Amino acid sequence: MEIKIRRARVEDAIKIRDLHVAAIRKTCAPDYTAEQIQAWSKDRKVERYRWAMEEGGESMFVALDQNIVVGFSSCYDDEVCSVYVHPQYVARGIGAILLQVVEDEIRGTGYDEAFLNATLTAQNFYVRYGWVNTGGLKSEERNGVGIPCMGMSKRF
Ligand SMILES: CC(C)(COP(=O)(O)OP(=O)(O)OC[C@H]1O[C@@H](n2cnc3c(N)ncnc32)[C@H](O)[C@@H]1OP(=O)(O)O)[C@@H](O)C(=O)NCCC(=O)NCCS
Numbered sequence: 837m838e839i840k841i842r843r844a845r846v847e848d849a850i851k852i853r854d855l856h857v858a859a860i861r862k863t864c865a866p867d868y869t870a871e872q873i874q875a876w877s878k879d880r881k882v883e884r885y886r887w888a889m890e891e892g893g894e895s896m897f898v899a900l901d902q903n904i905v906v907g908f909s910s911c912y913d914d915e916v917c918s919v920y921v922h923p924q925y926v927a928r929g930i931g932a933i934l935l936q937v938v939e940d941e942i943r944g945t946g947y948d949e950a951f952l953n954a955t956l957t958a959q960n961f962y963v964r965y966g967w968v969n970t971g972g973l974k975s976e977e978r979n980g981v982g983i984p985c986m987g988m989s990k991r992f
Pocket residue numbers: 859860863864917918919920921922925926927928929930931932933953954955957958959960961964
């Protein structure tokens with residue numbers, strides 16, 4: 837398997853959305869209630885992903901295996917907004933590459949510290965790469981339901 841990384845394009849938006857939903861419903865499911873997973877993953881509009889990478893100004897990257905989108909990550913200013921790997925492709929080093937890419941992007945913009953809200957699922961993945969819990973346990977609301985996550989940061 838040879839993973840390639842490139843910047844996401846608007847035509848990738850459907851694949852990114854589908855991967856995002858699949859990762860929440862499969863990989864994150866053991867760490868959240870069924871109600872939380874449903875509220876978090878439902879009604880995800882493709883337009884939101886297109887907007888994020890165009891007007892929204894997020895830097896978004898995709899990981900490709902033979903032109904198949906197997907993961908994505910994104911950042912905005914000094915914040916890592918997302919790192920998601922397709923459930924069928926986890927534990928093969930793809931998440932590590934996608935995290936490195938957004939860390940490089942944030943550092944390249946001139947920041948010496950980055951922030952993120954980690955899912956309970958991914959918290960220890962970030963710890964593995966030097967991130968520390970600094971923001972405390974938070975709750976992000978999705979469709980009226982609170983989704984617990986951990987505020988983390990990393991100094992470069
Ligand atoms: C978290 C996620 C992105 C990791 O991607 P991945 O491709 O499976 O991770 P990798 O294979 O690159 O793992 C790299 C290292 O992190 C470790 N790791 C991966 N996931 C981990 C986890 N959940 N907890 C602890 N360590 C983890 C691996 O063991 C590996 O360590 P090693 O090099 O010592 O063997 C992926 O599991 C995922 O998409 N999760 C669901 C979505 C999510 O919660 N994203 C975070 C949003 S904030």
